[in-house]
Amino acid sequence: MNSLLTRPQPSASDLARHIAISFEDVSISFEGNLVLDGISFVLERGETKVLFGVAGAGKSTILKLALGLVKPDRGSIHVLGHDVTQMREEELFELRRQIGMVFQESALFDSLKVRENVAYRLIEEKDIPPEDVESRVREALRFVELERTLDLMPSELSGGMRRRVAIARAIVTQPEILLYDSPTGGLDPITSTRIIELIVKQRDVYKTSALMVTHRLQDGFIMASHHFDQKSGHMVENAPGEKTDANTSFLILRDGKVIFDGAAPELAHNTDEYIKEYIS
Amino acid sequence: MELISPVDYVKESVLAVQDWAELSGQSIRNVFKKPRYVSDMVYQADIIGVGSLPIVVLTGFFTGAVLALQTSDTLARFGSSSLTGQVVSLSMVRELGPVLTGLMVAGRNASGMASELGSMKVTEQIDAMRALGTDPGKKLVTPRVAATVFMMFFLSIISDLLGLIGGFFVSYFMIGLDASQYWTMTYQSLRNEDVTMGLIKPVLFGFIIASVGCYYGLSAKGGTQGVGRATTQAVVAASVLILVVDFFITRLLMGLGL
Numbered sequence: 262m263n264s265l266l267t268r269p270q271p272s273a274s275d276l277a278r279h280i281a282i283s284f285e286d287v288s289i290s291f292e293g294n295l296v297l298d299g300i301s302f303v304l305e306r307g308e309t310k311v312l313f314g315v316a317g318a319g320k321s322t323i324l325k326l327a328l329g330l331v332k333p334d335r336g337s338i339h340v341l342g343h344d345v346t347q348m349r350e351e352e353l354f355e356l357r358r359q360i361g362m363v364f365q366e367s368a369l370f371d372s373l374k375v376r377e378n379v380a381y382r383l384i385e386e387k388d389i390p391p392e393d394v395e396s397r398v399r400e401a402l403r404f405v406e407l408e409r410t411l412d413l414m415p416s417e418l419s420g421g422m423r424r425r426v427a428i429a430r431a432i433v434t435q436p437e438i439l440l441y442d443s444p445t446g447g448l449d450p451i452t453s454t455r456i457i458e459l460i461v462k463q464r465d466v467y468k469t470s471a472l473m474v475t476h477r478l479q480d481g482f483i484m485a486s487h488h489f490d491q492k493s494g495h496m497v498e499n500a501p502g503e504k505t506d507a508n509t510s511f512l513i514l515r516d517g518k519v520i521f522d523g524a525a526p527e528l529a530h531n532t533d534e535y536i537k538e539y540i541s
Numbered sequence: 542m543e544l545i546s547p548v549d550y551v552k553e554s555v556l557a558v559q560d561w562a563e564l565s566g567q568s569i570r571n572v573f574k575k576p577r578y579v580s581d582m583v584y585q586a587d588i589i590g591v592g593s594l595p596i597v598v599l600t601g602f603f604t605g606a607v608l609a610l611q612t613s614d615t616l617a618r619f620g621s622s623s624l625t626g627q628v629v630s631l632s633m634v635r636e637l638g639p640v641l642t643g644l645m646v647a648g649r650n651a652s653g654m655a656s657e658l659g660s661m662k663v664t665e666q667i668d669a670m671r672a673l674g675t676d677p678g679k680k681l682v683t684p685r686v687a688a689t690v691f692m693m694f695f696l697s698i699i700s701d702l703l704g705l706i707g708g709f710f711v712s713y714f715m716i717g718l719d720a721s722q723y724w725t726m727t728y729q730s731l732r733n734e735d736v737t738m739g740l741i742k743p744v745l746f747g748f749i750i751a752s753v754g755c756y757y758g759l760s761a762k763g764g765t766q767g768v769g770r771a772t773t774q775a776v777v778a779a780s781v782l783i784l785v786v787d788f789f790i791t792r793l794l795m796g797l798g799l
Contacts, residue, residue: 358674368669
């Protein structure tokens with residue numbers, strides 16, 4: 262993974278073909294506080310990268326930078342081969358249609374029904390027939406097992422249900438990249454595992470590239486040690502001795518810098534004191 | 542309370558004006574760009590226009606009435622009570638109709654826009670909208686600006702008319718003026734220039750109300766407290782701007798011979 266960073270600058274077509282997201286020497290500060298200090302990493306196509314770090318480490322900022330919602334002070338960010346730091350807001354709207362984002366507090370439109378929330382992007386595209394919109398909305402809600410909530414308002418749902426509707430809204434157009442901002446934050450363990458199962462399902466069934474921010478280490482380890490079994494329709498643990506999913510890697514942030522970027526076994530055997538304390 | 546340096550204060554103020562000007566410019570440019578959210582415009586026109594009708598009717602009526610009451614008393618000292626209709630019509634059409642309608646709509650709708658957009662901002666719904674590929678400027682700001690400008694024009698006309706009717710009630714039933722004399726005076730004293738001035742102002746005020754309300758909403762931060770602050774600031778800024786712009790636009794239009 263790190264070797265990609267030291268290679269000569271890849272061409273735009275290489276970037277688009279193999280790499281979903283790449284950050285190169287990205288720094289950003291808010292009101293004088295340096296939040297990210299020259300971070301670089303690469304998210305390959307089909308890979309899921311789990312972002313760890315203490316609160317305020319800049320994890321959510323990375324997702325917003327990838328979407329072009331905020332601009333970095335320095336560095337470049339390529340998403341699906343496009344340099345988002347050089348794009349105007351109008352050009353970014355096109356690119357964002359290929360990316361799904363699940364916000365920390367779901368960010369559902371509270372004046373719209375669940376159906377309209379999930380259908381939002383499809384309706385905005387205008388050229389999709391209403392019957393297609395309806396069937397795709399139902400399919401997305403079926404994916405998160407919430408088809409019965411179609412006509413409810415977001416305020417009538419529990420926190421976990423809102424998070425699942427937010428996932429349905431993000432996946433309804435089958436985007437190439439998914440960004441999850443603390444999808445299990447503040448939820449009970451059972452609901453959290455259910456949401457992780459949905460993320461694993463999306464990863465293994467649709468092979469979507471994803472960045473996932475989380476505070477919960479077990480979320481990341483479950484993702485690395487489980488796969489989605491389409492026959493049973495559930496997430497199952499990899500058999501003993503079976504290689505853990507190579508498509509899930511970890512990135513740990515500390516004081517605005519990347520202190521670890523690699524797979525689960527490397528993380529488990531890392532000798533850095535801070536990382537050992539963090540994962541203990 | 543944290544003290545802020547004068548330099549930072551000036552910088553922040555200049556930045557705020559720049560951001561507001563940028564948002565306002567975008568809202569106008571977006572009218573000529575696709576996609577246009579016509580249904581959102583109609584919905585906002587209903588909320589702003591039809592929703593504001595009761596307060597505009599009441600304000601217009603009682604302003605015209607009290608104007609007649611006050612001026613007739615003064616005019617009576619010079620034996621010119623018959624001019625009451627003229628004073629009411631000129632005051633209402635040139636000045637009080639647009640300004641009071643503007644202040645009422647600012648109180649009702651600038652606050653509503655700031656609180657609605659502010660709530661969306663602090664709950665990340667604005668970011669979600671951008672993430673879903675929709676321009677909040679086109680979807681939220683332009684329909685509100687267009688609807689407010691459009692409806693303020695008609696609300697001012699209604700307010701003017703109700704003001705004249707209020708003045709008539711006082712003049713006829715309380716002062717004892719002749720009905721036809723009152724209406725002839727109000728009608729004959731109005732020149733095209735007066736009406737033009739009375740119709741230009743609400744358009745400007747409508748633009749101020751919506752752009753200021755949306756600006757404060759979209760720049761809200763700091764949770765529910767931030768939304769409350771944005772709402773208050775929006776009403777205060779819109780109201781003060783209406784009165785300041787009213788002075789300068791009146792002077793400008795008078796200079797142009799209106």
